[in-house]
């Protein structure tokens with residue numbers, strides 16, 4: 235009983251501190267990103283944390299509000315962040331055929347803007363789309379656009395390039 239109370243207390247504390255660390259600043263910016271949901275270990279990443287993954291470099295051209303934008307981005311691949319320690323891998327059930335294909339990745343910005351990705355889209359064995367969490371653009375950190383933004387190479391318009399990322403949550407699509 236005492237043990238159960240202790241464990242429940244530790245869980246509550248853990249959840250509370252994760253929330254606090256990932257909360258967006260009152261300025262609407264964010265210096266950390268919470269990776270949570272169906273991953274082995276919900277984790278808060280700061281810039282140093284994202285730089286632990288081998289850096290990806292991508293030159294991308296897309297339409298933003300009718301204008302053509304070309305930028306060089308540096309960041310961590312979304313797949314690496316979700317599928318290697320400390321947060322990953324994504325939790326899957328070996329008894330369900332290709333269970334990874336049931337998983338959805340919800341990216342939320344501090345302004346509430348959201349875009350969803352499919353795990354199968356980024357899994358190197360399936361879509362192998364090099365979607366990344368970019369922490370630098372043209373050699374500079376993102377400034378008012380937060381710690382990191384999504385870069386989806388191949389997208390024609392910039393709508394899925396969620397910036398000021400607050401949270402990335404993995405969920406099962408369900409039946």
Ligand SMILES: Nc1nc2c(c(=O)[nH]1)N[C@H]1C(S)=C(S)[C@@H](COP(=O)(O)O)O[C@H]1N2
Nearest residue numbers: 297298299303343347392393395396397398
């Ligand atoms: N958090 C957040 N991210 C966002 C948006 C937004 O409103 N909020 N708009 C999206 C849209 S519609 C576009 S076209 C691109 C524009 O990004 P840019 O102005 O940095 O090129 O950001 C995307 N990411």
Ligand SMILES: [Mo]
Nearest residue numbers: 298299392393
């Ligand atoms: Mo847009």
